[in-house]
Amino acid sequence: MSASSSGEEKVTWVGYLAFVLTIVFFSGFFAKSTEWWRVLDFTVLNGSFGPVNGALTFRGEGGTGAKDGFLFALELAPSVILSLGIIAVTEGLGGLRAAQQVMTPILRPLLGVPGVCSLALIANLQNTDAAAGMTKELTDEGAITDRERAIFATFQTSGSAIITNYFSSGAALFTFITVPIVVFRRKKMIAQPRKNIMDMFIDGARRGFTIATTSLLPNVVMAFVIIQALKVTGLLDIVGNICEPIMALWGLPGAAATVLLASVMSMGGGVGVCASLVAAGTLNGHDATVLLPAIYLMGNPVQNTGRCLGTAGVNPKYYPHIITVCVINALLSICPETDLAGAVVCPGFIDQHVHLIGGGGEAGPHTRTPEVRLSALVAAGITSVVGLLGTDGVTRHPESLLAKTRALEHEGISAWMLTGAYGLPSPTITGSIEKDVALIDKIIGVKCAISDHRSSAPADDQLANMAAQSRVGGLLGAKAGISVFHLGNSPKLLEPLLNILNNADVPRTKLLPTHVNRDQALFLAALDYARDGGYIDITTSISEPIDAATAIATAREAQVPFNRLTLSSDGNGSQPNFDANGNLVGIGVAGFESLPQTLQQLVSRYHLPLEEALLPFTRNVAEFLGLEHKGRLAPGCDADFLVLTDDLKIREVWAKGRQMVCEGAACVKGTFE
Numbered sequence: 001m002s003a004s005s006s007g008e009e010k011v012t013w014v015g016y017l018a019f020v021l022t023i024v025f026f027s028g029f030f031a032k033s034t035e036w037w038r039v040l041d042f043t044v045l046n047g048s049f050g051p052v053n054g055a056l057t058f059r060g061e062g063g064t065g066a067k068d069g070f071l072f073a074l075e076l077a078p079s080v081i082l083s084l085g086i087i088a089v090t091e092g093l094g095g096l097r098a099a100q101q102v103m104t105p106i107l108r109p110l111l112g113v114p115g116v117c118s119l120a121l122i123a124n125l126q127n128t129d130a131a132a133g134m135t136k137e138l139t140d141e142g143a144i145t146d147r148e149r150a151i152f153a154t155f156q157t158s159g160s161a162i163i164t165n166y167f168s169s170g171a172a173l174f175t176f177i178t179v180p181i182v183v184f185r186r187k188k189m190i191a192q193p194r195k196n197i198m199d200m201f202i203d204g205a206r207r208g209f210t211i212a213t214t215s216l217l218p219n220v221v222m223a224f225v226i227i228q229a230l231k232v233t234g235l236l237d238i239v240g241n242i243c244e245p246i247m248a249l250w251g252l253p254g255a256a257a258t259v260l261l262a263s264v265m266s267m268g269g270g271v272g273v274c275a276s277l278v279a280a281g282t283l284n285g286h287d288a289t290v291l292l293p294a295i296y297l298m299g300n301p302v303q304n305t306g307r308c309l310g311t312a313g314v315n316p317k318y319y320p321h322i323i324t325v326c327v328i329n330a331l332l333s334i335c336p337e338t339d340l341a342g343a344v345v346c347p348g349f350i351d352q353h354v355h356l357i358g359g360g361g362e363a364g365p366h367t368r369t370p371e372v373r374l375s376a377l378v379a380a381g382i383t384s385v386v387g388l389l390g391t392d393g394v395t396r397h398p399e400s401l402l403a404k405t406r407a408l409e410h411e412g413i414s415a416w417m418l419t420g421a422y423g424l425p426s427p428t429i430t431g432s433i434e435k436d437v438a439l440i441d442k443i444i445g446v447k448c449a450i451s452d453h454r455s456s457a458p459a460d461d462q463l464a465n466m467a468a469q470s471r472v473g474g475l476l477g478a479k480a481g482i483s484v485f486h487l488g489n490s491p492k493l494l495e496p497l498l499n500i501l502n503n504a505d506v507p508r509t510k511l512l513p514t515h516v517n518r519d520q521a522l523f524l525a526a527l528d529y530a531r532d533g534g535y536i537d538i539t540t541s542i543s544e545p546i547d548a549a550t551a552i553a554t555a556r557e558a559q560v561p562f563n564r565l566t567l568s569s570d571g572n573g574s575q576p577n578f579d580a581n582g583n584l585v586g587i588g589v590a591g592f593e594s595l596p597q598t599l600q601q602l603v604s605r606y607h608l609p610l611e612e613a614l615l616p617f618t619r620n621v622a623e624f625l626g627l628e629h630k631g632r633l634a635p636g637c638d639a640d641f642l643v644l645t646d647d648l649k650i651r652e653v654w655a656k657g658r659q660m661v662c663e664g665a666a667c668v669k670g671t672f673e
Contacts, residue, residue: 088204
């Protein structure tokens, strides 16, 4: 088992330099650079396809099954060819020998087996069959015991040919994963005739082409066929629904279970299934990144029981234990872990006033605002959202809003909605406000407009009946049963809302006036309403005459109970500007960035303690909406939280235990983003 020292080449400075440059090349350090050193990045040299029908791909859209899988695999082939070409150059320059020198002293003590196993250990990084044969030879020669063989074979099975598989089947996910591509690789370092760099690259590229066509392509096609069959039969949805509670423990959708099941049969199959689900939008790049180590560590036990354990001569009584270790390793590898020591962590924002399917339309069909995107919500720190309709209750419908609400829930955040729109009678799904709230899980209340020329000028008894239906529906459905009132600039101010209290017995705490900072007189009336025990909602996207931070600070100074103040964005809604005669003179669209900006202003400009400044974004909203599991960081609450920088900018967002934003940018996006 020992290699002749005369056949070994010494590692020179060139080898160490090649080793370091290879790490840099695959790390992504220079991917976003605009300077010449971008040439030292894998993704830059890998490039992209030119546009075909407007898309940067030659696959087209809407493909399925084997044909779509074949074209998808062809798209991935250049990545394999390039990566193995670069590795061949690194090997030829001595970089892999340098990797051995650096890594062997680190790896050798970790397994609890003699150092004589190091060659088999290194060999296993590339070739499981060769390593298994070396392990058997070590046992036959008495270098390791039967127990040590079982321990070592467990490692070999769970980490079988990790480097080779990483660059062959694993390359199918290189374009999706969200972490740097870093690798070490080792062969038996026997001196080889010198070649120039071009020859080295071409040799490696040939190996890459062979792997791409004989391994990657068949595995991906097989995976696409499997996924197509599961979709056609409905089994993919069934597996996803059954496994969703289990996979949620790791912040993954239920369909991710099919990747792990495929990995039991074949590592390449697991990668292919993962790639096909990402291509279909069922999984995203973050999910693929989390699953990739699990695919490798699962060790495709169906194949390796014979190839690795049988070749190494492991006693069959150890097989169940070794396979169990593989499964445990795979599951442990996908456990999300983040170091938040010293970080500013707070509950995720609950935005209770968002036009999820768009708003506007006050100047004609071309002024209808578009649907909201998941990434826009999470980038602003929103982990829970309540959708509603606005002026347009004609071309927009509660049914469409319900579909969008469910879509956002599927994509990773918590979402609810209000039935109704500006006008009365309220547009509903069941024909009744009370039934909508009582029977439809996502509907927690109703909305209408008052004191606005765009309202339906509802009578007092109409408003009272609307609020009463929502209240009773909430009681029957164990929900908040709230009524939200859009307020305009009418001099009536809160009069229609106060008349409800005179004409019905609906509790004041179930009636929420919103946009109360759009007018000075309206704001003062709202402060009185809150002092009397009601909630008021301040809109962060309104900057005049009273911006949201000033409104909160003013209410606080006016001794308004702080737990009665809430903030919302009115995001994705239109921001029309009317003149004194009611003519539209301008229109815009509200964004979501005003939420974190308002938090920053409350702390920096008005010097509120952060824990107090957060309440109108989190706990106060949760209490009004009746969401006991939201708005707090406490045992039993949902894992919705933000990680903030020292200047209170959003660094990370986690929703239901799944990371949605990393380093200020959305790492999970909607289905069609």
